[in-house]
Amino acid sequence: MPSAITKLQPRLNKTTLTSLSIGLVVLIVSYPLALVLPSWVSWENGPVENAQVVVLLLGMVQALIFQKYGSADWKWLWRGAALIWFICAMRELSWGAVFMEPLGMSEEGPFFSSRQLWYKPAVMPALIGSILLLAVCMLKNGSHKLLNPLQRSGGLPWAEFLLATLGMMISTAAEEHLGLTTGLTGAAAQNQEELSELAAYIFLLTGQLRIRYHQSALMSGN
Numbered sequence: 001m002p003s004a005i006t007k008l009q010p011r012l013n014k015t016t017l018t019s020l021s022i023g024l025v026v027l028i029v030s031y032p033l034a035l036v037l038p039s040w041v042s043w044e045n046g047p048v049e050n051a052q053v054v055v056l057l058l059g060m061v062q063a064l065i066f067q068k069y070g071s072a073d074w075k076w077l078w079r080g081a082a083l084i085w086f087i088c089a090m091r092e093l094s095w096g097a098v099f100m101e102p103l104g105m106s107e108e109g110p111f112f113s114s115r116q117l118w119y120k121p122a123v124m125p126a127l128i129g130s131i132l133l134l135a136v137c138m139l140k141n142g143s144h145k146l147l148n149p150l151q152r153s154g155g156l157p158w159a160e161f162l163l164a165t166l167g168m169m170i171s172t173a174a175e176e177h178l179g180l181t182t183g184l185t186g187a188a189a190q191n192q193e194e195l196s197e198l199a200a201y202i203f204l205l206t207g208q209l210r211i212r213y214h215q216s217a218l219m220s221g222n
Contacts, residue, residue, distance in 0.1 A: 012213040019209055020160070023202035027167055030195035031182070034174075039187030042194040043109025045098045049194060053092050055201040059208055060085035066212050074215060077143040080134050081208060087127065088201075095123055108190060155214025157207030164207070167200030 042048045060082045067078035090096070095114040102110035114120050138144065150156050173180035174193035184192050 012209060012216060016206055016209040016213055019202060019206040023163065023167075023199050023206055026195060026202060027163070027170075027199035030170070030192055030199060033195060034184060034188045034191035037187075037191050039107070039190065040109065042187075042191045044094075044102075044112055045110060048191075048198055049092060052194070052198050052201055053089050055198065055205055056085050056089035056092060059201075059205045060089065062205075062208060062212075066208075066215075070215060070219060072141040073143045073146055076134075076138045076141045077146060080138050080143065083130060083134055095120065107186075149218055150211065150214055153214045153218060155211055155218075157210045160203045160207035160210060164200040164203035167196045167203060170196040171200065 040046055063078045063082035063085060067075045067082065093099075094112045095117060097112040097114045097117055100112070100116060102112055103116065104111040114123070117123075147156070169180070170182065171193045172178055173182045174184060174189045174196065176189075182189065182192055
């Protein structure tokens with residue numbers, strides 16, 4: 001009889017391919033959509049940015065689910081991933097400032113700032129402390145030693161990482177940072193920036209699914 005892990009592998013592989021396809025579609029259509037979508041779609045706390053937060057929180061929840069499986073090294077790897085997803089989601093939410101009244105309004109949408117949060121001074125120390133504590137726990141439990149078996153099995157998501165980097169570079173170019181440009185201006189540039197960033201997050205989610213797929217394969221081979 002096939003084990004539960006063996007049964008899980010095809011479903012994980014299908015989900016990974018589906019996630020990759022969605023990311024590619026979003027990235028490919030980001031330019032033409034940027035030209036036709038209204039400006040409010042990509043405003044702060046708008047539909048595209050909210051979709052980014054959904055992807056990031058989904059990644060966090062997935063990582064927390066995945067940490068139920070395997071030995072301590074795998075558990076701490078997934079806990080580390082969950083923390084990274086959480087930090088990225090909170091950053092997109094301006095650490096909670098988007099739930100307050102905007103400080104201003106412009107043609108680029110409402111403006112929110114974490115400076116208005118009473119707990120803002122504690123954010124950076126809490127981040128540094130949690131990351132350092134997590135790093136110690138991961139090293140102590142040997143999570144870093146998983147890189148070799150993942151590399152041998154093809155489980156390190158290099159392709160997804162490169163695609164995510166491409167998405168972030170396009171987003172950076174849309175903002176005309178680092179001397180890069182997409183040639184778009186105004187609302188079109190803002191749309192391109194946020195859609196490309198959304199695609200990048202989807203690729204990172206795909207990479208996480210790839211790692212989980214190979215984890216299940218490695219565990220079934222033991």
